[in-house]
Amino acid sequence: MRRRPGGELRDRLRQRDPGFRLVRRAARLTVVASLVFYGCRYGLGNVTLATYALFGTVATGSFAQLPGPAAVRARTLLAAVPVAWALVAVGTVLAVSTAAASAGMLVIGFAVAFAGVGGPRLVGLANALQLFYILACFPPYQPETLPARLGGVTLGVALVALAEVTLWPDPAPVSFARRLAAAAAGLADLVDALADVLVARPGAAEDAAHRHDRAAQLLDEVRMARLPVTARPISAGRRDRAWRDAAGAAQEVLAVAESLASRPDVTGSGDADLAAALRRSAASLRRSAEVAVRRPGTPAGDGPEPVRPLPPSWRAADPARLRVEAAVRALADQVWTHATAVGIATGPRGRRAARPPEAGADRFWYAGRSAWSLYRQQFRAHLTPRSVYLEGAVRLAVALAAARVIAGVVNLQHGFWVLLATLSLMRASASDTRTTLRPALVGTLAGGAAGGLLLLVSPERQAYAALLPLALVLAFGVGPLLGLGWAQALLTLLLIVVFAQLNPSSWQLAGARVVDVAIGAVVGVLAGLLLWPRGSGSDLRRNAGAYLAASGRAAERIVEALAGRADARPAVAAARRAEALATSSFVQYHAERDDPRLSHVEWDRVLAAGHRAGYGGQALLADRRPGALAPWPGPAAALVARATRLSDGYADVGRQVTRGRVDRAPPPAEPDGDIARQVHAMVRDGEDRPEVLSLVEVDGWLTDLDRHLRGVSGSGPPR
Structure with missing residues (x-):
């Protein structure tokens, strides 16, 4: 049966314009622009009013690319009206001469474009705001027409905002929160499957492998470079920072789960206590997924529970069981971080989730900070x-x-x-x-x-x-x-x-x-x-290399801090700044044409290696006070030495990344002795403090860092 020509046309249009967003926007723009232009030009006979009403409509209706559902976009447009007034007024005044108008263009052009650092709404408004100054700064110099200019702009923007919610509104886009909730649910399924692997359920390993692929696919949907510009939580505000932390913790849950599943002796190495701990983590991930899709600002309950104490059976564990125990505890730490971040992102302003009683460095320092201070810090960075x-x-x-x-x-x-x-x-290049x-x-x-x-x-x-x-x-x-x-x-x-x-x-x-x-x-x-004719390519190489080096230094300082030898905060702060620059370069790189000179580096693996060092180390430091490893100086010194070798390896690979080609793997950062066996011996000799297991956790984290670093050079397993 042949399809009707109209059906084929709709299919082709749907392929080029999913959801018919362009068609809807064009229809809204046509109605509003025609209405304001006809009314002002022919109804009121005012050319200036008609010009600014029309260009206000076109600027905000076509050049503005705003995130969120229709009501949110409308509120953003209305909030931008005072800024548009200021730009039109300044342009009108500076139109007195070419020199004044050009100098104003230089300053305003930079300020409006750089304001995009603040988040996707500012990015989406940038071109529209540029147009308001550009139109006003040209002759004739007529400051007496300023009221008509401002009236036209107000009319155009207000009608566009009204049309956004009343005339063929776009379907609400898939939000970052929903994408992250789907990823958290996928991770919960994976963690449940790992619990089955620990107790040697038949077919559990194959089930875990399948669920791992599914979870990795869902997590890929929340990577910044994979998201539309308007869907990225990149603003300096508290909520977006919390969403980024929640996504980072979810990535860490996957990394720890991969590390746990890759151990050759994991099958059947656990007992009911460890399996139950994993199932509690899976349940927490599912609760976080439910909270994430709630309307922001509604009560979130009592917040996530901190990591539960270890079961008494840990004292009878052999070295293999101790390694699994440490991995399960590290996974639970990251699940708690994820749940806490989701609670901050969805909770009322100023809310602080409960912290564990033995909390160290504050991962969520931004939760109680003012929006002004957070934006100022991001711009300064x-x-x-x-x-x-x-x-x-x-x-x-x-x-x-x-x-x-x-x-x-x-x-x-x-x-x-x-x-x-x-x-x-x-364009950018x-x-x-x-x-x-x-x-x-x-x-x-x-x-x-x-x-x-x-x-x-x-x-x-x-x-x-x-x-x-x-x-x-x-x-x-x-x-x-x-x-x-x-x-x-x-x-x-x-x-x-x-x-x-x-x-x-x-x-x-x-x-x-x-x-x-x-x-x-x-x-x-x-x-x-x-x-900067090469666009973001050279910046990506430089910033990604610096991010690796800074992450290696942070990992080294974190282990030294846990051993009571250093203060990790400056290095951690430097790694955060390096991450912001590297991530923005990576996102910009994906918006440009492929550069064959950059194809020799697996950029996803580079950022994953830095992320594992930064986020994993901060989680260790957050739940353990500085000096937590000091009671056991021998193993602590061995871990510090290994962290130093890893830091050198990160710096080496970072230098290669800066050159645009990673063709040499760093020397392996082998451990100085088997930490798990040393801990087992200490426990057998009477050590009964649960904190001793932190030695095994840090050792497992360093092993995973070495694995990720080798993945960058192609000598290790892919992430």
């Missing part, structure tokens, strides 16, 4: 030339300021279009920007030719008024579906249709559009060639 956020902000600000200078000096008729082209076509040049120019030329022909055939304003809804649908609905060339062609046609109604126009308007886009694109290419 990225005020470095190693930050891709800083580089991108400087690159864009210089390009926009240069384009404003050219437009003012040459006295272009529609200089606004020059900056619009630079903003729209510029010179090569990516160059790839946009040809289709953009061809598309603009085609659109300009069609618009010029239209101006020659029908110069009457009424014709363009009738064409406006069609031009809006084509520019914002059809163009993005067909590619950059079509998008530029149809946007050019739309701008000609709009400006033909604002002022008397001739066919030369089409030529001006082509020239302006060409100038703006060339400015963007030159800025990309002069300022």
Whole structure:
């Protein structure tokens, strides 16, 4: 049976536009833009009001890419209105001269772009906010029109916000919380299967392997590089920090589970006590999954329970059982961290979850901090030339300021279009920007030719008024579906249709559009060639290498702190800063074209090795006070020596990563003796303090770090 042509068209459209989001947005934008433009231009007869109402609509309806469901996006747009007022006012005042407007463009261009450090909402608003200043900073210098300009912007933004929730609202996207809840449920199934492995249930090993693959697949869905930009919890606020910690702890649960499952003597090595401990951890993961999908801000109950005391049977355990015991306890620690972080992310502001009675360093230092202090800290961390956020902000600000200078000096008729082209076509690397040049120019030329022909055939304003809804649908609905060339062609046609109604126009308007886009694109290419032309590639190598070295140092200091020899806090803080830079570089790298020079490094493994050192070590330090290993100086000294060798290995691999190729595995950081056997001997000789098992836990963690580090060089098992 043949399908109807309409069904085939819908299928093709669904493939290009899942959920019909572009179609919905184009429909909303067409309705609102037509309404405000017709009402202001023809109903009120106010050209300035019509111009700013239309561009306020287009800026927030098309250029803004905001996260969350429709109601959240609407609130974000309304909250941005005062910022838009300020940018329009500053642009209106600085339009007095080219020099003032260009200097303002440099400062505001950087400030607005760099504000994206604060989170996805600020990233999504950046281009729209840039447009408000860009439009206002061009002649004619008319400060007396400021009330009309602000009124137009307010009208446009308010109607877009209203349309978001009333006109064909988009289906709510899959939130990070739901993705993480699914991953936690998958981990719970894996941990239950490991409990069956411990008690040697028939078929448990195969079941655990299958559940491991499923859990790893679900956890892959919460990696930052795999998420849409608007779904990443990257803001400096308390909730997003807690979500990141919850995801990090979930990754650690998987890593410890992998380590536990890879032990050759694990099957049948446990008893009912250890199996019950694993099942309690699985139940806690499932509770966390339920809490994660609750509405944020609702009560979370009494919070997760701390790790339970060891069963009395541990004193009779052999070395193999001690290793399993330590791994189970480490897994329970990470489950508690995950549950606590989820509680902070979903709980009311200022809520602090209960901590274990023997807590050490505070993993959740941010829970009681003000939003202002958290954002200030995040911005300060990225005020470095190693930050891709800083580089991108400087690159864009210089390009926009240069384009404003050219437009003012040459006295272009529609200089606004020059900056619009630079903003729209510029990418994070010179090569990516160059790839946009040809289709953009061809598309603009085609659109300009069609618009010029239209101006020659029908110069009457009424014709363009009738064409406006069609031009809006084509520019914002059809163009993005067909590619950059079509998008530029149809946007050019739309701008000609709009400006033909604002002022008397001739066919030369089409030529001006082509020239302006060409100038703006060339400015963007030159800025990309002069300022960090390789994009995030070199930053990724440098920052990932520094992250490995900092993680190795942190691991060494953590073991020294547990042995009572050092303060680990400075090294841990340095590793956190290095992680932020490396992660942002990695995320930016995935947004660019593949660089063959970076294909020699498994970047996921690099970040996993750093993550295991940082998060695993912080969990050990959080639940044990500094000096916890000091009562047993011999084994503690052996662990410190091993941690030092591992730190050297991390630094060595970090230097190789910085060069862009890892072709040499570091020397193995073999233990100085069998720690588990030493602990077993001490227990047999009368040692009855449960804290002695921490020696085995630290030893297991260091073994896992060595495994992850070898995975980076390809000589170890994949993560």
